[in-house]
Amino acid sequence: MKEPTFLKAMVQKAQARRVLEIGTFDGTSALAMAEMLPDDGTVITCEINPGLANLARKRFSRSPHGRKIEVLVGPALETLRNLTGPFDLIFIDADTENYVRYYQRALELLPPTGMLLLDNMRGITLGPVDRSRDPAVGAIGQLSQLIADDTRVIASFKAVRDGVLVITMAPDDP
Numbered sequence: 059m060k061e062p063t064f065l066k067a068m069v070q071k072a073q074a075r076r077v078l079e080i081g082t083f084d085g086t087s088a089l090a091m092a093e094m095l096p097d098d099g100t101v102i103t104c105e106i107n108p109g110l111a112n113l114a115r116k117r118f119s120r121s122p123h124g125r126k127i128e129v130l131v132g133p134a135l136e137t138l139r140n141l142t143g144p145f146d147l148i149f150i151d152a153d154t155e156n157y158v159r160y161y162q163r164a165l166e167l168l169p170p171t172g173m174l175l176l177d178n179m180r181g182i183t184l185g186p187v188d189r190s191r192d193p194a195v196g197a198i199g200q201l202s203q204l205i206a207d208d209t210r211v212i213a214s215f216k217a218v219r220d221g222v223l224v225i226t227m228a229p230d231d232p
């Protein structure tokens with residue numbers, strides 16, 4: 059399945075109105091998610107590269123769903139500090155080395171019914187690797203251990219593009 063199709067299905071499943079994305083690039087995923095939102099739905103998408111942000115904005119301006127999307131330019135870790143939740147769905151697709159930090163902040167911004175999608179997680183299926191050779195691989199390994207030990211969440215791996223980890227909040231114990 060192509061990733062935009064998968065993202066559309068996840069927006070529907072989460073019944074999302076407010077979506078947050080880390081990593082805009084040319085706007086393909088933001089636009090796919092915006093298409094599935096109600097008229098008053100919003101996607102906030104974070105992009106570090108001003109040129110790419112402008113490219114995406116131009117693309118959004120040509121779509122009837124583009125008005126639902128706001129591009130915030132800057133390092134996403136800084137941008138996230140100033141955002142207020144809740145977001146029904148958060149899609150993280152940039153800056154892999156900082157995935158642990160994005161995960162921690164995302165859980166603060168999600169409601170109990172929210173959904174977190176982490177892209178580029180195929181590394182968790184590879185077993186032990188030499189983490190010292192690639193900080194991004196090390197970050198994925200660290201995050202997968204953190205999630206495995208985190209009793210607040212339920213995680214499932216989807217074989218979409220480079221592997222997407224779907225995180226939802228675990229129900230409270232009775």
Ligand SMILES: C[S@@+](CC[C@H](N)C(=O)[O-])C[C@H]1O[C@@H](n2cnc3c(N)ncnc32)[C@H](O)[C@@H]1O
Pocket residue numbers: 080081082083084085086087088104105106107110132133134135151152153
């Ligand atoms: C894999 S692409 C995103 C693709 C997009 N989500 C899609 O599927 O259409 C990652 C993007 O994140 C941006 N990026 C990298 N580091 C970032 C950071 N620290 N903060 C915000 N954006 C960042 C890159 O410039 C790039 O455009």
